[in-house]
Amino acid sequence: MSIFADAQIWNSTLSMAVPLALPAIGGTFSERTGVVNVAMEGIMLMGAFFGVAFSYWTGSAWIGLLMALIIGGLTSAAFAWGAIRVSADQVVLGMAINIFAAGLTAFLLDTVFGFSGTPPTTPKLPNVSLPGIDKIPYVGQIFTNQSILVYVMIAIVILSHWFLFHTRLGLRMRSVGENPLAADTVGINVWRLRYAGVIIGGLLSALGGAYLSIGVLNSFSVNMTNGRGYIALAAMIFGKWTPLGSFGAALLFGFSTALGIVLQGNGVSSNLLQMIPYALTIIALTGLVGRSIPPAADGLPYDPKR
Amino acid sequence: MEDFLEVIDLKKWFPGVKANDGVNLTLRRGEVHAILGENGAGKSTLMKMIYGLLEPTSGEIRLAGQPVHFRSPREAIQAGIGMVHQHFMLIPALTVAENVVLGDEPGGVNYNRREAVRHVRALSERYGLDIDPTAKISQLSVGLQQRVEILKAFYRKARLIILDEPTALLTPQETRELFNIVRNLKAEGIPVLFISHKLDEVKEISDRVTVMRAGKTVDSVRTADATPQDLANMMVGREVVLRIQKEVAKPGAPVLQLEDVKVRDKAKNLRVKGITLELRRGEILGLAGIDGNGQFELADAIAGLLRPEDGRIIFDGHDITHMTPAQRTERGIAYVPQDRHADGLVLEFDLVENTILRDFHKRPYSSAGILRRKPAEDYTKRLIEAFDVRPPQPARKAAELSGGNQQKVILAREVSRDPIMLIAAQPTRGLDVGAIEGIHRQLVRLRDEGKGVLLVSLEMDEILSLSDRIAVIHDGRIVDVIPGDTATREQIGLLMTGSRTNSEVASS
Ligand SMILES: Nc1ncnc2c1ncn2[C@@H]1O[C@H](COP(=O)(O)OP(=O)(O)O)[C@@H](O)[C@H]1O
Ligand SMILES: [Mg+2]
Numbered sequence: 052m053s054i055f056a057d058a059q060i061w062n063s064t065l066s067m068a069v070p071l072a073l074p075a076i077g078g079t080f081s082e083r084t085g086v087v088n089v090a091m092e093g094i095m096l097m098g099a100f101f102g103v104a105f106s107y108w109t110g111s112a113w114i115g116l117l118m119a120l121i122i123g124g125l126t127s128a129a130f131a132w133g134a135i136r137v138s139a140d141q142v143v144l145g146m147a148i149n150i151f152a153a154g155l156t157a158f159l160l161d162t163v164f165g166f167s168g169t170p171p172t173t174p175k176l177p178n179v180s181l182p183g184i185d186k187i188p189y190v191g192q193i194f195t196n197q198s199i200l201v202y203v204m205i206a207i208v209i210l211s212h213w214f215l216f217h218t219r220l221g222l223r224m225r226s227v228g229e230n231p232l233a234a235d236t237v238g239i240n241v242w243r244l245r246y247a248g249v250i251i252g253g254l255l256s257a258l259g260g261a262y263l264s265i266g267v268l269n270s271f272s273v274n275m276t277n278g279r280g281y282i283a284l285a286a287m288i289f290g291k292w293t294p295l296g297s298f299g300a301a302l303l304f305g306f307s308t309a310l311g312i313v314l315q316g317n318g319v320s321s322n323l324l325q326m327i328p329y330a331l332t333i334i335a336l337t338g339l340v341g342r343s344i345p346p347a348a349d350g351l352p353y354d355p356k357r
Numbered sequence: 358m359e360d361f362l363e364v365i366d367l368k369k370w371f372p373g374v375k376a377n378d379g380v381n382l383t384l385r386r387g388e389v390h391a392i393l394g395e396n397g398a399g400k401s402t403l404m405k406m407i408y409g410l411l412e413p414t415s416g417e418i419r420l421a422g423q424p425v426h427f428r429s430p431r432e433a434i435q436a437g438i439g440m441v442h443q444h445f446m447l448i449p450a451l452t453v454a455e456n457v458v459l460g461d462e463p464g465g466v467n468y469n470r471r472e473a474v475r476h477v478r479a480l481s482e483r484y485g486l487d488i489d490p491t492a493k494i495s496q497l498s499v500g501l502q503q504r505v506e507i508l509k510a511f512y513r514k515a516r517l518i519i520l521d522e523p524t525a526l527l528t529p530q531e532t533r534e535l536f537n538i539v540r541n542l543k544a545e546g547i548p549v550l551f552i553s554h555k556l557d558e559v560k561e562i563s564d565r566v567t568v569m570r571a572g573k574t575v576d577s578v579r580t581a582d583a584t585p586q587d588l589a590n591m592m593v594g595r596e597v598v599l600r601i602q603k604e605v606a607k608p609g610a611p612v613l614q615l616e617d618v619k620v621r622d623k624a625k626n627l628r629v630k631g632i633t634l635e636l637r638r639g640e641i642l643g644l645a646g647i648d649g650n651g652q653f654e655l656a657d658a659i660a661g662l663l664r665p666e667d668g669r670i671i672f673d674g675h676d677i678t679h680m681t682p683a684q685r686t687e688r689g690i691a692y693v694p695q696d697r698h699a700d701g702l703v704l705e706f707d708l709v710e711n712t713i714l715r716d717f718h719k720r721p722y723s724s725a726g727i728l729r730r731k732p733a734e735d736y737t738k739r740l741i742e743a744f745d746v747r748p749p750q751p752a753r754k755a756a757e758l759s760g761g762n763q764q765k766v767i768l769a770r771e772v773s774r775d776p777i778m779l780i781a782a783q784p785t786r787g788l789d790v791g792a793i794e795g796i797h798r799q800l801v802r803l804r805d806e807g808k809g810v811l812l813v814s815l816e817m818d819e820i821l822s823l824s825d826r827i828a829v830i831h832d833g834r835i836v837d838v839i840p841g842d843t844a845t846r847e848q849i850g851l852l853m854t855g856s857r858t859n860s861e862v863a864s865s
Contacts, residue, residue: 217467217468218468220466221468222451222462222468223459226451229451230447233447234448236408236410236440236446237459237461238431347450
């Protein structure tokens with residue numbers, strides 16, 4: 052087909068995958084340690100808003116990015132406290148964060164920036180082409196003029212995989228999400244690793260949010276994540292709670308979005324294509340194509356009572 | 358031999374429960390020391406304190422003469438204590454090697470998988486455990502999983518190994534292998550604390566035994582100096598009867614006939630692959646077999662909880678193959694299911710509600726659709742008295758009773774409806790000697806009243822002491838049916854593995 056002859060569709064796929072892959076890997080960290088995280092949507096919104104706000108206030112997109120991470124980290128720390136220390140229902144708590152973040156960011160956008168929204172002069176993060184690779188025909192086009200965060204994401208995918216599956220700490224984190232009591236009896240600090248998992252998850256979600264507001268654009272609009280946090284949840288499940296799988300799923304979902312945009316001009320309903328992530332997730336959960344099994348202690352609070 | 362571990366007047370009080378209330382114990386180097394006690398006697402609590410999982414309320418633990426206060430298992434592990442918990446502490450999704458080294462992995466930042474596998478393989482070979490370090494835990498049998506737990510202790514250089522009810526989930530064959538491992542440990546000079554409530558095991562494996570009752574240590578004796586009867590009496594605190602005396606059975610007419618019955622379990626796997634069997638009035642037919650060979654699916658099918666895929670079930674001359682469980686109950690089938698929590702009791706209901714569970718819609722317990730509490734309560738009181746349910750309070754929730762007393766309530770309900778046949782699946786699982794005695798008496802009484810009893814049990818002792826005939830099931834088929842009075846452990850053990858030829862040699 053002619054649309055595949057144009058490397059542009061792969062370029063878009065990669066770009067569309069970033070705000071799915073980052074929170075999906077974030078969710079993977081959280082759930083691998085045993086905390087069900089549905090707050091990605093909300094934390095992304097926080098990252099998106101504060102990223103652009105601080106970018107405007109300080110005139111530096113980098114400081115914006117830093118603040119997005121800090122606020123995303125703090126939000127997830129609050130979530131972690133409720134989920135781990137207070138043993139609150141993790142799904143309810145996550146949804147509460149999503150609703151809170153949607154309300155807060157909409158309110159702040161209106162009160163701080165007014166009707167016209169964030170100013171067009173707000174700085175954004177740079178776009179980069181990979182020197183050398185961008186000269187290769189076709190493949191080069193995929194890595195031409197992409198946001199710096201695209202490359203950061205690729206590094207994070209590889210690092211996360213290495214961390215979770217090849218380091219001692221990664222092994223311990225996974226053990227805590229499978230059987231916290233067993234981990235406790237060999238002297239592993241369950242709560243500390245769960246906090247770490249949730250907060251890493253928050254940082255990655257906030258990064259995904261910031262990508263939208265200061266990576267691709269330089270503005271924030273109400274509910275700008277538009278359900279990506281939930282699609283990320285689907286990508287995490289479809290990717291079987293692994294960083295590489297999450298990335299693969301994010302690419303697949305990103306591709307269906309990119310395809311939707313291309314096909315829209317050809318009269319194919321983009322709504323149909325937007326269904327793909329959810330349909331695939333349901334298939335993955337029902338086990339039609341290699342069942343997705345969550346970590347055994349996912350969502351179960353642990354109380355080390357003495 | 359000098360004392361390696363001393364426990365001096367140790368106490369652990371939970372709100373409302375004195376789980377340990379004055380425990381004294383000395384463990385010498387190189388001995389296998391059994392802790393014998395009924396369920397709830399406080400054995401696990403004691404071990405958890407030694408292992409740093411619980412903090413003592415008062416008292417002292419000394420290791421090699423030095424007082425120790427472990428605040429976490431990590432500290433206990435560092436001091437050389439290894440423990441195999443009653444409920445395994447393993448991670449099914451990880452490999453053997455990963456489980457063994459977890460918390461103390463080889464490598465720097467990276468986890469050195471190769472080194473872990475090498476180390477675990479070496480340990481496994483040294484102690485004759487024969488286990489593949491790269492296998493996933495979820496693929497291993499219970500017996501092998503237990504070896505992984507033992508490996509965990511070795512890996513951490515344990516100088517003392519605690520085994521908490523290690524045989525509870527094992528097959529007879531696996532138990533024998535475990536005993537060999539324990540003997541190896543002893544030969545290496547590593548002392549073992551062996552927790553159990555089974556007398557024959559304690560007699561077989563231990564050098565000394567400490568008996569616990571109601572949170573206190575009763576006495577410590579050399580195992581060779583005590584008879585099983587002595588130990589049982591100490592454990593229960595009164596004279597107990599270990600083996601029920603029973604008359605020769607007088608079997609009557611057939612009450613249950615199975616004709617080539619096939620059953621699938623809830624996951625649609627074929628578990629019963631064509632069983633033909635007959636049970637008569639006035640006899641106890643024991644169904645022996647290793648767990649997972651279809652015995653419980655067969656029991657469910659007779660009670661009507663599973664629908665047979667093929668074959669016929671004749672009860673008292675009528676074909677009941679397609680009847681509902683309620684219709685079967687009406688005709689006189691009583692069922693004590695294996696999982697008393699899931700199928701036998703409504704834990705949130707009180708004893709009155711539980712005893713009339715099958716008959717609540719009938720007089721005198723309800724009239725015109727309205728429940729009448731008083732007759733039900735009187736009935737419950739009678740049952741509580743007859744079956745010695747403790748505490749004797751009809752308004753207690755079932756959940757608040759111990760396992761043994763829950764089982765008595767189920768048995769009381771089923772038996773007092775005057776059934777023609779009783780199916781008892783694992784009726785004494787997890788119960789103490791005292792409670793087992795009571796339940797066994799009831800089963801024999803039913804038989805003597807001319808009822809048919811189908812006893813499905815994984816406990817060889819139970820099958821041997823009660824059954825008039827023994828049917829051995831393997832892989833969904835009956836391997837053989839043998840007379841109960843002449844049957845031996847070895848004979849049944851062989852049949853349970855499916856080897857019929859050997860048994861014919863043995864019995865001829
Ligand atoms: N964490 C706990 N909180 C309250 N009661 C407990 C706790 N653990 C054990 N118990 C109670 O202490 C008693 C002894 O239990 P346990 O040591 O497990 O007995 P055993 O191992 O001999 O069967 C039981 O009555 C049990 O219900
Ligand atoms: Mg116990």
